[in-house]
Amino acid sequence: MPRSPTSSEDEMAQSFSDYSMESESDSSKEETIYETIKATSERPRSRMEDIQSNTLVIRVVIPDLQQTKCMRFNPDATVWVAKQRILCTLSQSLKDVLNYGLFQPAGNGRDGKFLDEERLLREYPQPISKGVPSLEFRYKSRVYKQPNVDEKQIAKLHTK
Numbered sequence: 001m002p003r004s005p006t007s008s009e010d011e012m013a014q015s016f017s018d019y020s021m022e023s024e025s026d027s028s029k030e031e032t033i034y035e036t037i038k039a040t041s042e043r044p045r046s047r048m049e050d051i052q053s054n055t056l057v058i059r060v061v062i063p064d065l066q067q068t069k070c071m072r073f074n075p076d077a078t079v080w081v082a083k084q085r086i087l088c089t090l091s092q093s094l095k096d097v098l099n100y101g102l103f104q105p106a107g108n109g110r111d112g113k114f115l116d117e118e119r120l121l122r123e124y125p126q127p128i129s130k131g132v133p134s135l136e137f138r139y140k141s142r143v144y145k146q147p148n149v150d151e152k153q154i155a156k157l158h159t160k
Helices: 005-019 026-041 047-053 079-089 151-159
Strands: 056-062 067-073 100-104 134-139
């Protein structure tokens, strides 16, 4: 025979009061019982709601392999952890993988930059208006802020 919701609450309240200390007054017992019933009657968050509030979906573009992946990350994880997860999902190997990093392309008036591996993912704002935010997983190189830099001048600077 199915139980009504109130009977299970009564049973829970009764079992709670059985284990409570005898020295408590009756009014404090009732308050504790009602607090317990109220706490258990609140709607628990579903697993999906919990996952959605604690995840960050990012499109990862890997130019060297001509691949794009959509991955889910914990915003409280470091960039280093995200980098390790990306490396584990690669179907092909890359040379010198420790010198690869997550690059946030220029956008919204901000310059493109490599994410610092010691910082948390949530510390980097992602544009939500364009759909799924995108990061590049590419070989770390110096990012020049001048848009029209002569390649020959750069080569001369790096040979000194």
